Amino acid sequence: MSETAVDFDGQSLITGSLVRSSRLSPPSDDEPSRFEIASSQLFPILSAAERAFMDGLEPNGIVERLAARLHTLRRSSSQALWDAVVELAQRHSIRRFLMQDPLTHWSATKPRGYSGDAGLLDIYYKHPSMDHLLADCTPLGRAIYDYTSEVPACEAGRERCRILARTVDEAVERTGEGAQIFAVAAGHLREAEICGSLPAGRIARWVALDQDSVSVEVMAGAHPGSVVQPLNGSVLGLLRRSYDLGTFDLVYASGLYDYLQDKTAVKLLQRLVEFLKPGGTLLFANFSDEIVSDGYMETFMDWPLILRSEADMWRIVNASVDRNLFEASVWYGANRNIVYATLRRHG
Numbered sequence: 001m002s003e004t005a006v007d008f009d010g011q012s013l014i015t016g017s018l019v020r021s022s023r024l025s026p027p028s029d030d031e032p033s034r035f036e037i038a039s040s041q042l043f044p045i046l047s048a049a050e051r052a053f054m055d056g057l058e059p060n061g062i063v064e065r066l067a068a069r070l071h072t073l074r075r076s077s078s079q080a081l082w083d084a085v086v087e088l089a090q091r092h093s094i095r096r097f098l099m100q101d102p103l104t105h106w107s108a109t110k111p112r113g114y115s116g117d118a119g120l121l122d123i124y125y126k127h128p129s130m131d132h133l134l135a136d137c138t139p140l141g142r143a144i145y146d147y148t149s150e151v152p153a154c155e156a157g158r159e160r161c162r163i164l165a166r167t168v169d170e171a172v173e174r175t176g177e178g179a180q181i182f183a184v185a186a187g188h189l190r191e192a193e194i195c196g197s198l199p200a201g202r203i204a205r206w207v208a209l210d211q212d213s214v215s216v217e218v219m220a221g222a223h224p225g226s227v228v229q230p231l232n233g234s235v236l237g238l239l240r241r242s243y244d245l246g247t248f249d250l251v252y253a254s255g256l257y258d259y260l261q262d263k264t265a266v267k268l269l270q271r272l273v274e275f276l277k278p279g280g281t282l283l284f285a286n287f288s289d290e291i292v293s294d295g296y297m298e299t300f301m302d303w304p305l306i307l308r309s310e311a312d313m314w315r316i317v318n319a320s321v322d323r324n325l326f327e328a329s330v331w332y333g334a335n336r337n338i339v340y341a342t343l344r345r346h347g
């Protein structure tokens with residue numbers, strides 16, 4: 001699992017350069033040789049891909065080979081070497097091809113100022129609100145998107161949205177009418193659009209907290225006058241007990257723990273379980289260390305994540321709660337690109 005020294009506590013806007021500038025190891029004085037080694041390993045990979053684009057070869061295959069080679073390079077590199085690889089890749093002329101892909105472009109340019117915003121997720125969720133980006137992009141951009149949006153990590157992200165909707169419906173089944181739900185780092189709360197219990201009127205309130213005011217506006221616009229209660233708030237605000245929210249039958253956080261180092265992850269989990277009613281359930285998700293698009297994501301999408309294993313998830317759970325008070329399980333989605341932890345407070 002990669003760790004960073006920056007504590008993404010809810011106020012910091014997350015960018016790749018912030019993550020790289022915050023690595024635990026101090027910068028060494030071997031800068032030239034580090035960049036020389038990085039370029040000797042990276043440039044043959046990028047040159048081959050760039051030539052293939054210029055020769056008009058099939059884009060899907062080009063990006064698939066590129067991503068596979070970046071994954072291998074990432075796994076075989078020290079952190080310092082990989083940081084150099086990322087910097088060099090982001091200045092390479094192959095970007096003129098890759099940036100035609102709306103997914104890569106959004107991720108790298110960060111219209112909301114930070115990585116992994118809900119707009120980015122909408123692109124790979126294939127949400128209709130992002131159809132215009134696909135209509136407006138070049139044929140090459142569309143072909144690259146057909147690859148990048150179908151990698152196992154994106155498929156797992158779409159499955160995660162369905163899992164959240166199912167988890168909400170199951171909580172409602174368990175609770176009966178009037179269930180109370182709390183989504184932390186809710187983004188655009190797209191799971192609300194596919195869960196059955198919301199339109200069935202079986203939810204009493206669904207608090208949806210996010211630090212991004214644009215996302216809060218999107219949620220408010222999508223669910224006017226409903227039980228969905230968008231809340232502009234942060235992890236830091238939760239840790240400081242700034243919000244008086246009561247208790248819930250289900251609390252969940254998706255797309256958040258991937259940015260939290262263990263210390264904050266544990267503190268947040270300890271805080272979140274306080275929101276659970278007896279018998280209530282908590283779920284949190286994390287991209288797993290089995291993903292293979294990590295190299296492409298960190299270089300051309302400038303989207304670094306803290307990837308976790310099953311053991312990493314257990315470590316967070318066991319450091320956070322008294323296991324006599326909670327049932328816990330850790331499990332993977334279908335393609336093992338996302339790992340989930342579920343806790344149930346004994347009734």
Ligand SMILES: C[S@@+](CC[C@H](N)C(=O)[O-])C[C@H]1O[C@@H](n2cnc3c(N)ncnc32)[C@H](O)[C@@H]1O
Nearest residue numbers: 009010116185186187210211212234235254255
């Ligand atoms: C990858 S999106 C996930 C959105 C949604 N939960 C989903 O799974 O589709 C991450 C969200 O976390 C929010 N976020 C990141 N750090 C946060 C923090 N410290 N406090 C509150 N929200 C945060 C971002 O604003 C963004 O909407």
